[in-house]
Amino acid sequence: MTAPLILVSDCDLPGTVIEDTLRQAGLRAERAASGSIDDLAVLGADAEGLVVQWAHITADVMDRMPNLRIISRVGIGYDMVDVAAATARGIAVANTPSYCIEEVAAHTIAMIMTQARGLPAYDRAVRAGTWKAVDARPLAVRPSTTTVAVLGFGRIGSIVARGCRALGFRVVVADPYAAPDAVREAGCELVEIPDAVAQADLLTLHVPLTDATRHLIDGPALATMKQGAVIVNTCRGPLIDEEALAASLRAGHLGAAALDVFAGEPLADDSPLRDLEQVLLTPHAAWYSPEALADLPVHAADNIIRFLAGESVPIVNPAYAAR
Known part of the structure; x- marks a missing residue:
């Protein structure tokens, strides 16, 4: 059985912690060339999970990813994700509210x-x-x-x-x-x-x-x-x-x-x-400490891992489950 594919749309944090964490859990992980709709669609047609930091995830992006089940935001805010569109498509949206x-x-x-x-x-x-x-x-x-x-x-x-x-x-x-x-x-x-x-x-x-x-x-x-x-x-x-x-x-x-x-x-x-x-x-630095920097990508990846395992994660649109 092929492991679920998780796509990382973008991330400006150092290293490949997100991908490494996902792969250690037995999932496939790929990073898109950019956060554009076309680049996401290249790898995203089969993706069941999407990790996003700054890319705008619109209804059009979701429609190019028909198997998508969960979007995990690298951060607390999630205004770059069209949550209403995700809810209408039965896609869960999670954030990382506790890392900083x-x-x-x-x-x-x-x-x-x-x-x-x-x-x-x-x-x-x-x-x-x-x-x-x-x-x-x-x-x-x-x-x-x-x-x-x-x-x-x-x-x-x-x-x-x-x-x-x-x-x-x-x-x-x-x-x-x-x-x-x-x-x-x-x-x-x-x-x-x-x-x-x-x-x-x-x-x-x-x-x-x-x-x-x-x-x-x-x-x-x-x-x-x-x-x-x-x-x-x-x-x-x-x-x-x-x-x-x-x-x-x-x-x-x-x-x-x-x-x-x-x-x-x-x-x-x-x-x-x-x-x-x-x-x-200050330069959007309130979140930062070395500990928070280490925690953030792990938390974003863990949302995907735990969700696919049927465990509780911080979902911001619980109504997705009714779709």
Whole structure:
């Protein structure tokens, strides 16, 4: 009996860990020449599993892969996969939600604290020869009088919320799927999204990117925020309308932003965000540690292995099974 074929559409991580892990489990594994529909179709006609990092897996791609049973994303987000199309075709979509929880939460809290204490501005001032403690920008806050608003109380958002509470911040949470008791037990207050945005001194985003959440933070939402408020995003870039964000920062309404993710990556050379001193930028690095780098490709391959063995995996579209 021929072993199932698993196709890797693309992966910019070093080495061949995905393929090696699949082959060690007795599966066949091949990597496409690129993530284009034609290159995927060359090898994918017989594939039962697909591992994807950045390639866009559309309905047309799936139709060229008639035996496909599962798509496994190398990462937490899965907006590059047309999940509705997969569900309609009875194809499971899995992600790797646990490989970098600690890292992203730590990066987020680091960004929050960096801005809450005005560290970038202090650093620039000292390097320029100014030694003045009372000129922090945009903030130098006392946590107990400062509100952190956390949008999303999942694996990462809940850790960030608890961490901020441990540091003394007042924390409000907006998540329609969060259990109220869990939010209260974390010492946080559950509110609606507009209220969280309006109350925030520091706003941090931890929600999936969907049609409903794309540009969740747009011009009108930014206008409701406090003068001098700060936004942190280590989740998905398109949650924020970057043009509106830049305009609010230039106008002096928002105080600062700390961003690890962007609508287009790498961040374009002509992005207005690059020219704003009050924006702290990191290169989609919140996920990274040597341990996370080692875990990620293994987790993506394990999703395929376990699914084909009939075991539980983190499926994001459980309705696929009804098709």
